[in-house]
Amino acid sequence: MSDHTYKHIELTGSSTESSDQAIQNAIAKAAESVKNMHWFNVVDTRGYIEDGGVKYWQVTIKIGFRIED
Amino acid sequence: MSDHTYKHIELTGSSTESSDQAIQNAIAKAAESVKNMHWFNVVDTRGYIEDGGVKYWQVTIKIGFRIED
Amino acid sequence: MSDHTYKHIELTGSSTESSDQAIQNAIAKAAESVKNMHWFNVVDTRGYIEDGGVKYWQVTIKIGFRIED
C-alpha cells in the first residue's frame, strides 16, 4: 500500500435537502467517471437563500482517488 | 447584474436539532429585518455539551445581500 | 466563573449516518473518561468513500473542559 499514488479533484455538489446530501451528490456524480475513490474532505460549505431559508446547499470537497498502476 | 453591490453580515445561529438547522435559524432571524439575501457561507461550527451529548449547535455564517439601488 | 481554566482535547469521531452523528459519537466516547466538558468546535470534516457514496463520516473536533479546582 505504501507505493500508491493518489490524485485529488475538487468538486462542488448541491442539494436542496442538507449539507451532507450535497456531499453525497458530488461523490455520486464523480463516480460516473472516476474509479478507486478513497476519501473526501470538506473545503467550503455555502448555499443560496430564497424566501428566508436555504434554497440549496453547496459543499465543495476534495476527493482522493488511487491512480491505477 | 454586473453593477450590483452586496453587503455581508456575520451571524451565529443556534439549534438543539442539527448544524444545518442552526444555519436555517440564523437566516430566518435575519429575514425579519434584511431584504434581498442571496447566499451564505459557513465560517465556524461549534456547540455546547451537556450530559455527554450536544446540547445545542452554534454555526457562524456570513450572509450576502444586495444593496438596493 | 472568571477564574476557571479549560483544557482542550482533539478527537476524530466516526459515523456511517451523518457528519453531525460523527460529532455526537466523539463526544459520547470522550464522556466515558472526561468530566466537565463545555463546548466543541469543528476542526475538519472528511470521510471514506465506497461504492460511489460516503461509507463513513469522520469529523475532527476540539473539546473544551473545565479543569477542576
Next chain:
Amino acid sequence: MSDHTYKHIELTGSSTESSDQAIQNAIAKAAESVKNMHWFNVVDTRGYIEDGGVKYWQVTIKIGFRIED
C-alpha cells in the same frame, strides 16, 4: 487621533471593466450612506465567466470608517 474608534463593513463590488473598478464601485455605493470612510483592504477577488472571458469582476473588500463622537 489615538482615541478614535473605527467600524469595519464588508462589501462586494462588481464591474465589467476591471478588478480595480469593482473596488471603486463598492466604495462609491457605500459612500451614499456611510460617512468618514478611511481605508479598505481586499478580502477576495473573483468573477463570472461568459464566452471564454470575464463577464464581470467581483471584489470583496472591508471598509473602515470612523465612528463619530
Next chain:
Amino acid sequence: MSDHTYKHIELTGSSTESSDQAIQNAIAKAAESVKNMHWFNVVDTRGYIEDGGVKYWQVTIKIGFRIED
C-alpha cells in the same frame, strides 16, 4: 438559550496606554449604541510608532451581541 441568534460587528479601538485598553475603548464606544453584547475576540493587534515608541495601540476585535426577539 439554544434559540438565540447573535450578530458580529468588527471594530478597531485605540489607546495611548495599552493593547488591553484599546479593546476596552472599542467596547465602551460600541456600548453607546449596541445592546446585549456578550463576547469579543481579537482579530488584529497593531499600532503607530513615534519617537522610537508606541504612540497609540490599535486593536481590531469582533463583538458578538444577541439579536433581541
Next chain:
Amino acid sequence: MSDHTYKHIELTGSSTESSDQAIQNAIAKAAESVKNMHWFNVVDTRGYIEDGGVKYWQVTIKIGFRIED
C-alpha cells in the same frame, strides 16, 4: 439548478500587460478545452522582474465549471 455539480481547476495565466489580463489569458486558454465555465477566484498574484519593473504578471486562479449531465 440545485442538482448541478461543479468541478474546479487551477491555472496560472501570464501577461506582460496587467494582472487582470493574466486572468483573461488563463480563462481564454481554458476555454479551448473546457465548456460551461461559470466563475473564477484569484488564488495568488505574482510576477517576474526585469530591469527594475514587472516583466510579466502571473495570476493563479481557480475556475469552476458545470459537469454536464
Next chain:
Amino acid sequence: MSDHTYKHIELTGSSTESSDQAIQNAIAKAAESVKNMHWFNVVDTRGYIEDGGVKYWQVTIKIGFRIED
C-alpha cells in the same frame, strides 16, 4: 538537548484583570500537574462583556513541556 521530545497541551486561562494575567493563570493551573514546562504561545484572545466593559479575559495558549526520559 537535541534528543528531547516535547508535548504540547492547549489551555484557556481566565482573568478579570488583563490578557497577560489570563495567561499567567493558565500556566499556574497547569503547573499543579505538569512538570518541565518550557514555553507557551498564544492561540486566541477573547473575553466576555458586561456593562459595556470586559468582564473577564480568556486567552487560549499552547504549552510545550519536555517528556522525561
Next chain:
Amino acid sequence: MSDHTYKHIELTGSSTESSDQAIQNAIAKAAESVKNMHWFNVVDTRGYIEDGGVKYWQVTIKIGFRIED
C-alpha cells in the same frame, strides 16, 4: 515565456523510505501521463505509523505543468 498558461494538479505520493522519496514517487507517477511539468510545492506531509515507527510517508504536492499551445 510571458504568454504561457500552467495547470496545477494535486497528488499524494507514498514511500517507505523518506518524505523526499514520497515526492519523487508522486512526480515519477505523474510523468507517465503528464508532459511539460515545471515545478511542485508541498501542501501536506503525513504518514502511517506501525510498530512505533513510520511505516510509510505520504506527501501531498501540487505540480504545475505548461499547457501546450
Next chain:
Amino acid sequence: MSDHTYKHIELTGSSTESSDQAIQNAIAKAAESVKNMHWFNVVDTRGYIEDGGVKYWQVTIKIGFRIED
C-alpha cells in the same frame, strides 16, 4: 471501522541528523506510553543553528491514535 474514535496529541521531536529522523524520534518516544497509533501529520518544521549549520532539527507533529473500546 466506522465507529472508532481517535485522539490527537501534538509532539515536537528532535534530531541532529535530519527532519525525517526528528519525526521518527517523536513517534518512538510516544510509543513508550501510547498504544494504537495510526497516523501523523507535520505541523511545523524548525531547528537550531550553530556554527553556520543546523545543530538539530525540531519537527512538530500531530499523532492520531485509536481510543480503545
Next chain:
Amino acid sequence: MSDHTYKHIELTGSSTESSDQAIQNAIAKAAESVKNMHWFNVVDTRGYIEDGGVKYWQVTIKIGFRIED
C-alpha cells in the same frame, strides 16, 4: 542554478492610479538599491479613501532577489 540562494524583502508601494502601478512603484524604488531581483508576490492589497473614491492604492509585496556569490 540549483545552488543559488535568494533573499526576500517585503515592501508596500503606493499609487494614485491603480493597484498594478503600486506594485510597479515598489519595484522601481527597490531597484535603486537592490540588484538581481527575480520575482514578487502580492501579500496584501489595500488603500485610502477620500471623497467616496480610492485616494491611493497600497499593495504589499515580497520581492525575491539572488544573493551574489
Next chain:
Amino acid sequence: MSDHTYKHIELTGSSTESSDQAIQNAIAKAAESVKNMHWFNVVDTRGYIEDGGVKYWQVTIKIGFRIED
C-alpha cells in the same frame, strides 16, 4: 503621501514585565538604526516558562518604515 514606499522588518522583542513591553523593547531597539518607522503589527505572542509562571514574554512584530527619497 501616495508615492511613498515602505519597507517591513520582522523583529522579536523580549520583556520580563508584559507582552506590551516586549513590543516597546523591540521598537526601541530598532530605533537605534532605523528611521521613519510608522507602524507595527503583532505576528506572534509567546514566552518562556519557569517556576510555574512567565519568565519572559516574546512578541514578534512587523515594523513598517518609509524609505527615504
Next chain:
Amino acid sequence: MSDHTYKHIELTGSSTESSDQAIQNAIAKAAESVKNMHWFNVVDTRGYIEDGGVKYWQVTIKIGFRIED
C-alpha cells in the same frame, strides 16, 4: 536573556540533493554575512522538475538572529 531582540530574515536555499540540504545551503550562505543566528523555521518547500524527477529542491526559511547590543 530576556532583554534580547531578534531579527528575522527570509531566504530560499536550493539543492540538487534533498530538502534538508536546501535548508543547510541557505543557512551556510547567510552565515557569510550574518552573525548570532539562533533558529530557523520552514515557510515553504518546493522545487523544479526535469525528466520526471526533482531537478532541485527549493526551501524557504525564516532565520532569527540576535541583534547585538
